[in-house]
Amino acid sequence: MTEPSKQPIHGVPEHQPVAGGIAARARAAAGGPQYLSGLNPEQREAVETLDGPVLVLAGAGTGKTRVLTTRIAHILSQGRARPPEILSVTFTNKAAREMKLRLGQMLGQAVEGMPWLGTFHSIGGRILRVHAELVQLKSNFTVLDVDDQVRLLKQLLQAEGIDDKRWPARMMAGLIDGWKNRGLMPSQVPAGEAASFGNGKGGKIYATYQERLKILNAADFGDLLLENIRLFRENPDVLRGYQNRFKFILVDEYQDTNVAQYLWLRLLSQAPSRPGLPLSAVIPGRLEEANPESRDQEGSSRESGLAPDSAPRNDGSPQPPTRNICCVGDDDQSIYGWRGAEVDNILRFEHDFPGAKVIRLERNYRSTGHILAAASHLIAHNEGRLGKTLRTEDVDGEKVTVTGSWDSEEEARAIGEEIEELQRAGENLNDVAILVRASFQMREFEDRFVTLGLSYRVIGGPRFYERAEIRDALAYLRTINSPADDLAFERIVNVPKRGLGDATVQMLHDHARKRRIPLFEAARAVVETDELKPKARGSLRDLVMQFDRWRAQSEVTSHTELAEIVLDESGYTEMWQKDRSADAAGRLENLKELVRSMEEFENLQGFLEHISLVMDRDGDAGDEAVSLMTLHSAKGLEFDNVFLPGWEEGLFPSQRTLDEQGRAGLEEERRLAHVGLTRARRRAKIYFATNRRIHGTWSTTIPSRFLDELPAHNVEITESKGGSGWGGSGGYGASRFDNLESFGSSYSTPGWQRAQANRRGGQNRGGSGFEERQSSFSGSRSGTSGGFGQARRGPMVIEGELVAKSTGTVSEFSLDDRVFHQKFGYGHVVRIDGNKLTIAFEKAGEKKVVDSFVERA
DNA sequence: GGTGGAGCACTTTTT
DNA sequence: GTGCTCCACC
Numbered sequence: 001m002t003e004p005s006k007q008p009i010h011g012v013p014e015h016q017p018v019a020g021g022i023a024a025r026a027r028a029a030a031g032g033p034q035y036l037s038g039l040n041p042e043q044r045e046a047v048e049t050l051d052g053p054v055l056v057l058a059g060a061g062t063g064k065t066r067v068l069t070t071r072i073a074h075i076l077s078q079g080r081a082r083p084p085e086i087l088s089v090t091f092t093n094k095a096a097r098e099m100k101l102r103l104g105q106m107l108g109q110a111v112e113g114m115p116w117l118g119t120f121h122s123i124g125g126r127i128l129r130v131h132a133e134l135v136q137l138k139s140n141f142t143v144l145d146v147d148d149q150v151r152l153l154k155q156l157l158q159a160e161g162i163d164d165k166r167w168p169a170r171m172m173a174g175l176i177d178g179w180k181n182r183g184l185m186p187s188q189v190p191a192g193e194a195a196s197f198g199n200g201k202g203g204k205i206y207a208t209y210q211e212r213l214k215i216l217n218a219a220d221f222g223d224l225l226l227e228n229i230r231l232f233r234e235n236p237d238v239l240r241g242y243q244n245r246f247k248f249i250l251v252d253e254y255q256d257t258n259v260a261q262y263l264w265l266r267l268l269s270q271a272p273s274r275p276g277l278p279l280s281a282v283i284p285g286r287l288e289e290a291n292p293e294s295r296d297q298e299g300s301s302r303e304s305g306l307a308p309d310s311a312p313r314n315d316g317s318p319q320p321p322t323r324n325i326c327c328v329g330d331d332d333q334s335i336y337g338w339r340g341a342e343v344d345n346i347l348r349f350e351h352d353f354p355g356a357k358v359i360r361l362e363r364n365y366r367s368t369g370h371i372l373a374a375a376s377h378l379i380a381h382n383e384g385r386l387g388k389t390l391r392t393e394d395v396d397g398e399k400v401t402v403t404g405s406w407d408s409e410e411e412a413r414a415i416g417e418e419i420e421e422l423q424r425a426g427e428n429l430n431d432v433a434i435l436v437r438a439s440f441q442m443r444e445f446e447d448r449f450v451t452l453g454l455s456y457r458v459i460g461g462p463r464f465y466e467r468a469e470i471r472d473a474l475a476y477l478r479t480i481n482s483p484a485d486d487l488a489f490e491r492i493v494n495v496p497k498r499g500l501g502d503a504t505v506q507m508l509h510d511h512a513r514k515r516r517i518p519l520f521e522a523a524r525a526v527v528e529t530d531e532l533k534p535k536a537r538g539s540l541r542d543l544v545m546q547f548d549r550w551r552a553q554s555e556v557t558s559h560t561e562l563a564e565i566v567l568d569e570s571g572y573t574e575m576w577q578k579d580r581s582a583d584a585a586g587r588l589e590n591l592k593e594l595v596r597s598m599e600e601f602e603n604l605q606g607f608l609e610h611i612s613l614v615m616d617r618d619g620d621a622g623d624e625a626v627s628l629m630t631l632h633s634a635k636g637l638e639f640d641n642v643f644l645p646g647w648e649e650g651l652f653p654s655q656r657t658l659d660e661q662g663r664a665g666l667e668e669e670r671r672l673a674h675v676g677l678t679r680a681r682r683r684a685k686i687y688f689a690t691n692r693r694i695h696g697t698w699s700t701t702i703p704s705r706f707l708d709e710l711p712a713h714n715v716e717i718t719e720s721k722g723g724s725g726w727g728g729s730g731g732y733g734a735s736r737f738d739n740l741e742s743f744g745s746s747y748s749t750p751g752w753q754r755a756q757a758n759r760r761g762g763q764n765r766g767g768s769g770f771e772e773r774q775s776s777f778s779g780s781r782s783g784t785s786g787g788f789g790q791a792r793r794g795p796m797v798i799e800g801e802l803v804a805k806s807t808g809t810v811s812e813f814s815l816d817d818r819v820f821h822q823k824f825g826y827g828h829v830v831r832i833d834g835n836k837l838t839i840a841f842e843k844a845g846e847k848k849v850v851d852s853f854v855e856r857a
Numbered sequence: 858g859g860t861g862g863a864g865c866a867c868t869t870t871t872t
Numbered sequence: 873g874t875g876c877t878c879c880a881c882c
Contacts, residue, residue: 696873
């Protein structure tokens, strides 16, 4: 994390990173500070506009990180603030690390003094620890991961007598997470939503869960922000302290912020309010003024229900002035809507921060002309965007290629071959990436690469600290550090096996609840009694004694040594050594890695505080290897050669997203496609397969509609291997990719031309949408849908306009035709709108349906 | 209390 | 096809 300083551009006095030193040198350079040279005019403006709110719309590859880091350097060198007075938040640890690294290169040692550069969660957690007692926690509180969360919820559900088959704990965890993302405390959850779980008990569970967290001295991920917001709201003086401290706020990836993050930023970015001013005035209401048109999803659960106590803005009292907040983002790269991110935040920035200056960075320094044109054309199909026109001064380069193959195996084979070819041509494998939509796609590539002997690395995947052995080890350390951490104790009480099974644990629970003491203390008490069988009793006594000993040792031994001792004496290491399964060796290796990583921290406490937040595996960029990752984790990266497999309806755009988010989901998928394309510097290669295995069974798929949205001029259709055989069946209608042979290099198929014509005149918003989509398809969704059903389901979820765009077909039905529908039965056509039919059913009444769902009767 | 087999659900994306 | 959970048996 701490980067040994590379060649500092400006020699900064080693210890005290005071601005004066930099500034003096910087100003000495003729023609302005050296760090500003090489910036284009827009970038320079973004760096130099220090006062007031600034939104930098930075398209892909336009030098976003450079602007952020240079801006910090500029603030420091101008003497406008000292490092601890700058709050700089990112989303990922990777991004934070990258910024620290670059700042280090720019300023030398000064990074050491940037204590407030980090992720939302780590900074939130840090603030929370300082004021823990104000939110009913102790400063050494534990951060729970999803697994702990679910286990705790399972207990609570059981206590409430809720059947966890029907209402899984995982689902409840998801709900709570969603509420927290939206800044909702238990009392603020809309009644309807609270009741939607567990026969109306959802809200109660949430409240109990929060209470339990306090008892366990624990916070979950969402709490790191939500409790922070509560802290600020309930303690105006604390808030003021931070408002005064942070003279500048910088936010990376603003398009990914959720409501909670927005509120948090909002609180911090106001000028300190006058004493006595009700704090609620500081938080502008957003719900009240939300633009209903911007959300065409009826009943959208993403509707941000804001805290009721947030007063509407402009209630007469003057708006407190906004501080120097600079948000950098790209609405076209917002791909975390499903996790509660509100694209709205960036779309409404000027509204939220009056007087904001908006700067667009549109010059792309990454991709060649064809790639950029393809990406831009694709993303132009989205409606809810601020609009940027990326341009490049680079050469056109190679066209984007689209290749169809018979099935996913062939797709992997073809990509493998192409990569080998690139390799022979002298390309470095580190400059090659395969970006997939969903992680299950990776397997096929891994299999293929293993046979080819092609080295690859998977980026993302299960986080290091999510592995069972790591969590077990951490649970031991947590129990030592915090005897109240029941979840940790429970996790390892019988790992390795000690003959302390469910019955014993249940007993401990009863005991603990009755006497209102932690599990561990209950264990200590129980061994003194004869409530347990001698065997269990002895084994539990040993465990309690061991922990006592370890705790004593933790006072005198270094935390790394302690960890080794604990893992050894507990028998945990031995357990894996005896394990004969294939991955046992890897697990032992991971444990060693864990101990090694502890050295970076001063003590056990410090280590535990950070582990759950900052511990992500740095993709050991050792040898040359192809990178394999999801599109999501590719954001922010770039490669010379990018392979984009799996562009098929249902997979990409993902059916699930379409089902759940409708049109907004489609736009998000399209942004994902845009992110994928813009990762490429020189070559972008798209693939689709006609047959893909889903849940172990093969099903036929249809080329993605996104292929139809690529500009002909910048795309080359390459030879498909494995011949033809896919027909435009499945009720989807013709796509220009149905027949590659005839398609050739000219975009002359009827389907393409129709699509074009459709697009030109295509501003007819299907305003009413498809009321029927729920009812007509819910039937086919249940059960194991065959391949046909899968494919059919694809396009129709989307509003009529889009279906029409892709198929371009004029309905084969005419008015008054008598038709039959699987679900609604017989009826006759009363209206035709492209391929949308309005049909008066004899039983079901008037409905709108897509023509492919009815047949002539 | 521990182990192994059978049946099940599942496939986005993650700080 | 796989990985997980649950249940029955040892």
